[in-house]
Amino acid sequence: MDNKKKSLLKIEGITKTFGKVVANDDISLELYEGEVLALLGENGAGKSTLMNIIYGIYRPDAGRIEIRGKETKIASPRYALNKGIGMVHQHFMLVGRCNAIENICLISKTSPFSLVNQKRIAASLEEIKARYGIDVDIHCPVEQLSISMQQKVEILKLLYTGADILILDEPTAVLLPQECEALFSIIRNMTKEGKGVIFISHKLDEIIEISDRVDVLAHGKMCGHLITKEADKNAIVKMMSGDNVPDMSGYVKQKPQDEVVFSCRGIEAYDDRKAKTLDGVDLEVYKGEIIGIAGVEGNGQNELAEVLAGVRKVIAGSISIKGKSLRPNRPADFIKNGVGYIPAERNGVGTVPDFMLYENWLLRKAHFPTKNGMIDTKQVVHQSIGAISEYDVRTTGPLERSANLSGGNLQKFILSRELKKKPEVLICSYPTRGLDVKAACFVRNQITKAKQEGTSTILFSGDMEELFTISDRIVVLNRGKVVGERVPEQTTQEEIILMMMGEKA
Amino acid sequence: MITKKGLQRIGILLLAVLTAMLAGAVIILLSGANPLTAYYSMLVKPMTSLGNIGGVFIHFIPLLLIGIGVSFTFHAKLNNLGGQGQMLMGALGMTLIGIPPIGEALGAFSLPVGFLVAMIFGAFWAAIAGFMKTRFGASEIVVTLMLNYIAVQAINYILFYHLRTDGEIRSPRIVKMLPKLFEGTRITWGVVIALVLVVVYAIVMAKTKFGFNLRTVGGSIKAAKYSGINTKLYYFLSMAISGAFCGIAGAAQISGNTRRLTESTAGDYGFSGIVVAMLGSLHPVGLVIASFLMALLTSGSSMMQTDTGIPESFTQVLQALIVLFILMGMAISDGKVKRRKGGKEK
Structure with a gap:
């Protein structure tokens, strides 16, 4: 110097x-x-x-x-x-x-x-x-x-x-x-x-x-x-x-089946500032696999997650589930056909902050439990209590305001709501961001458990260890395009990071 | 199920009414009257005789109906300041059906048909604002407010050129009026209609998918989209339904009270209805209590004027004070919530 x-x-x-x-x-x-x-x-x-x-x-x-x-x-x-x-x-x-x-x-x-x-x-x-x-x-x-x-x-x-x-x-x-x-x-x-x-x-x-x-x-x-x-x-x-080797023990990896359940072709979309952030993304998801999507922030992951969940407009491209084509930006269509979605923002997107927990249980549901044509509140409360205890959501009960829950507990609640519907595909956007180690571990375990029951997951994450630990494939996004994919066991974090930066395909 | 937040809300409302009355007392004192006498003739006297109580219910009906209507928009976090215009349109609908020759031809059927047409007229008038909002993003506050002026002048035009009777700018009398609930009073079946509609409102909001989705749209527009709700459709519908209720208020006013349409048929109910919705906190029971209180203030104000010389318009001051104090209370309590949340996120 x-x-x-x-x-x-x-x-x-x-x-x-x-x-x-x-x-x-x-x-x-x-x-x-x-x-x-x-x-x-x-x-x-x-x-x-x-x-x-x-x-x-x-x-x-x-x-x-x-x-x-x-x-x-x-x-x-x-x-x-x-x-x-x-x-x-x-x-x-x-x-x-x-x-x-x-x-x-x-x-x-x-x-x-x-x-x-x-x-x-x-x-x-x-x-x-x-x-x-x-x-x-x-x-x-x-x-x-x-x-x-x-x-x-x-x-x-x-x-x-x-x-x-x-x-x-x-x-x-x-x-x-x-x-x-x-x-x-x-x-x-x-x-x-x-x-x-x-x-x-x-x-x-x-x-x-x-x-x-x-x-x-x-x-x-x-x-x-x-x-x-x-x-x-x-x-x-x-x-x-860093030089930490991801710990892969404790997660069962199982070969996905050869059936494509969910796919998108040529997806192009704007971000909120009207800048084109997705520029022709193709993705095929096989039954029962977890695809990790890696990318440096701002390379289109958020937009891709929203497009795949049906809540963002596309400029071009098509999405289909089990051979049936879905109309982009029609979330109701996606919900009906079994697309679950864990949004990155838990308060305000995943839940209505002012609603009580049992009310938030009804979000993103194709069918409400009804009795004589009216919402069966008892049934809703009952279902949400079941989820709260099964997923170990720490709260005073289904009448608690959602905004009062900690990030980890709210995430468990949202996860239980989406997984209880046994979705074909689960879009997970930064599911463990801001969670403590124990809650993060719980969330990952639930995702792998759902996989054994046939749910495919598209996991958007900024956490390299998480991507390496639970995904079957890692797909890398750079400047709104897929630049390559790797199997975690056959690659290194360095290689993925280089790909994320557009250094290598 | 009363939650902690609900109790807090009730506390704020009661405190707001109390503070407003205290502030009002100061104004009464300054104008040289005794606040106790003034409040006695305003709040107690209207309930001392059957005739006086009838007068309270005259105001209660439109206030409650408009309060319900406004609540539908408040649930979606929209505002409807167009109650006056929508009520006038509803009144026009009732009048057109009720006056001869249609009224005579329909006989007793002119009442249900009149209410239906009033509903459609009111809904249409509000739907204009809903359309402007969803199609062009125009502020529903401005549009509904401006539609009031158009409605008043349109009614004036119709009265002047088409419905003028006996050389005065008012419509002919409608043929069939709502029957009295109790003979010898001014209390009509309009009270029953309004109360039934409160129950309908309560069921829709608490027990139907529509009501739930509407609350979701108001709770968080992003969560509504996430949940697969067509948010624009719900914005539009909440405006239209709101207008339908205001239209019914107009019909009830014509067929239960004034019998004929004039420029001032809708009075100040459009704005007082907003106070009702706020004070009632959108809760069905709250709406009933709030509209009764507002009706009391309105009908008591003239008695106060004769007894103490405080002008009738003092009620408007009191209403405005109540709204101000509610808003202040909400801001303070929400502010606390936000600060706590901000701390947690960091």
């Missing part, structure tokens, strides 16, 4: 826990002026938490932060900004109706009503644009700009405030390849001016191209500092996955 360079930001021993979950465990890093430090790690490795601490959104439980050699406590984003720390979030913080100048007025300390100030801001923005080579229309309302242009407005905003510690949270996730080049040239211009950049990404190629150093985070721990020029890809991937 170059000793002549001044340290901009130094953090030592940062620890942050949420409940029982340790998001950051004794993390240290240092950023020098004029360099790009890449921060690499899987989903849930603790990158966002760390950045939110640096930006003053969270307070660390332990550890110290130094800015330009002086120890400080960062109490709020406003304070961070004053200290020269700026962050471009994945979701932009811009007012759509306003143009760049007005958006920047909002954060500047002067009155936003003054015309003179707007002109002055416009002038200094033009100067910044020229200095860093940022090409964007500052007079156009932000909502009419493309996403890459909006990102440039965000960067302009930070440069205007004079920030010299810039955090870019997955800036390339929303960009097309040619747009990345423009961003990189802006970043290079910034480092030439002596600014330090923390660049968060999953994408190895980019990191190797733009960064000077790489820090690797895994499971909340800092597990490697590398100098980019000296590192090779395989070494980095090894660091990311």
